[in-house]
Amino acid sequence: MSILYIMVPVALALAVTALIAFVWATRSGQFDDPDSQPYRMLFDDEPVDDKRDNSPPPKGE
Template sequence: MTILLFLVPIALLLGLTGLVAFVWSLRAGQYDDLDGAATRVLFDDDVAAPPK
């Protein structure tokens, strides 16, 4: 059962990573404008116009 010594901390670490990522995204204001975020992904304003 020594494998538990690796598996349990890894499981917890993964969970914690997810939690930290969520709290970070919450602080960064990513949940403030859900409707806007849904459409912003379609905009091309960050892509330089292709040379003609």
Template sequence: MSAIYILIPIAVALVGFAIWLFVWAVDNGQYDDLDGPAHSILFDDEDPQHKAGIAEADQPEQQDQPRA
């Protein structure tokens, strides 16, 4: 019976800490956007073929020079 006098305050303290931790997480925006990061990994930032086309367009064209 004497153990319950120790366990009840410890349990109340743990519940209080869990509630404080949850309130802190909500205030810091941890639960603002749950779906955005999950969906963002499904889409590429840039199309690889488009990136290759830009790289080719940035290179200066070599003109054929007559050989001597």
């Protein structure tokens, strides 16, 4: 079981790495706005032209 002397530090090192990544992500503002991001990925960067047919709004009478 002396492998523990290696495995415990390795496990701690992994945990610290994850923590550093989290701190970096927070500091760079990635958790500032969790509400908008899920929608933003749905929008195309450039509107596709051939889909225009569907786009005009319904006409009134």
